[in-house]
Amino acid sequence: MTIDYSRKYFVLSITTLGSLMAAIDSTIVFLALPAMGHYFSSSVSYLTWIVVAYIISATIFMIPSADIMRKIGKKQLYLIGFVIFALSSLVIALSSNVIMAIIFRFIEGIGAGFLSAVGIPILLDAFPPQERGRAVGINSISWAIGTLVGPVLGGYLVLYDWRYVFLINVPIGIIAAILGLARIPHYPKENAQKYDPIPLIGLIAFLLPLTVGISFINVYFLVASAIIFPFFIMAQRRNPIIPSVLLKNRNYVRVSISSTLQALSFFGVLYALSLYLQISRGMSSLSASLYLFTYPLASMIANPVSGFLFDRTGKGAHLLVIGLVMQAFGIFMVAYTMTLIPIYLFIAGFGGSLFWAPSTTMVVDAAGPKFRGIANSSLFTLRNMSLILGISVFPIFVSAFSHVKSSSIIITAFGANLSASTSYYLITVSLLSVLAIIPIVGFLRSKRESIESKAEIPG
Secondary structure (H helix, E strand, O other), rough: OOOOOOOHHHHHHHHHHHHHHHHHHHHHHHHHHHHHHHHOOOOOOHHHHHHHHHHHHHHHHHOEEEEEEEEHHHHHHHHHHHHHHHHHHHHHOOOOHHHHHHHHHHHHHHHHHHHHHHHHHHHHHEEEEHHHHHHHHHHHHHHHHHHHHHHHHHHHHHHOOOOOHHHHHHHHHHHHHHHHHOOOOOOOOOOOOOOOOOOHHHHHHHHHHHHHHHHHHHHHHHHHHHHHHHHHHHHHOOOOOOOHHOOOOOOHHHHHHHHHHHHHHHHHHHHHHHHHHHHOOOOHHHHHHHHOOOHHHHHHHHHHHHHHHHHHHHHHHHHHHHHHHHHHHHHHHHHHHOOOOOHHHHHHHHHHHHHHHHHHHHHHHHOOOHHHHHHHHHHHHHHHHHHHHHHHOOHHHHHHHHHHOHOEEEOOOOOOHHHHHHHHHHHHEEEEEEEHHHHHHHHHHHHHHHHHHHHHHOO
């Protein structure tokens, strides 16, 4: 069968646009939250869920995407992802209340999950084997650019109206869907085994009440998640996120634990500071975005640097420790001083991204060739769940250090005091970065003992 590669660059442009949209939307909303809170007369807890709902659905619906893709086809699912993303963005912009906005942010995340899951398989099919690495590399740059551009673009659009943050997705998504329908090649459906939805349902049933209980400090939801937890464990045994054979691999577990703690620490920083700078410091959305710009900028610089150093030195664990120290130091100094924020954010962002590439490679390598794909997807799921929890706990700090429930703090005007809340939150997550060093120390000790035992074996 002859494969037509004539449309490869068109496919690259469409899939890169999809990745760019999903990446921008993961950060662009941060700067719109105070304006949305003012418009909806909404509390910090509800604003948190505007962020969390998107991440939860994007993470959850990536899991069944491979099975859905085999049943209805790659092209069809990819175009469905664009349409869901664009139409839900339109409804969010037209929302009359915060609950409606949260529901359609969840639906928007479904579209983002489909785009993220199907984009790379379509891209790999469009290019010959010897060009696939370059194509994926170009596509991956869109994520770095998206997270870099998102805060600044969001800050600029909010100056006019927070709705533009979502409306910008509508024409882009519709045009991309039309062009994709006309130009992306048709891929035949594949034979798919019957999909087992129980593990996915179990994950949703456990994760939703848990995060609602945390962000709203609601005991009833926390009790519900505790009751559901045994059923979640039983469901995971049928089709686990992390296979039991990997859990027996100590090096895989150590790096995965460290990566989970690092993600808990890394991803909530922009969210907390975007609220603090606009609400407590009275900054405009654009000024706040420029303050936060150095965080993703450092990430964009550090990602290729970390990959280069890892390839040249092979000392991945040492790079992880250096990255975690830089991340912890930068976040702690922001919390302790609340001055020179852009400088300390650059240090933290550089350290966090210095950790990123080596840790991903080490997790995949530790799993071995047979489980590399599963290890990579499992790590992605763990990091996203860490992101969800890291953001969800911020209202707890607001309640503890603003002396009122976070669900009662209505963002109706600038000037609310979130200084202590933000500071203690950042100190806590910086300590998580320090804790993330402990598993890496165990990894280094295990590696050294392995080398010494081999040296003792007579040649």
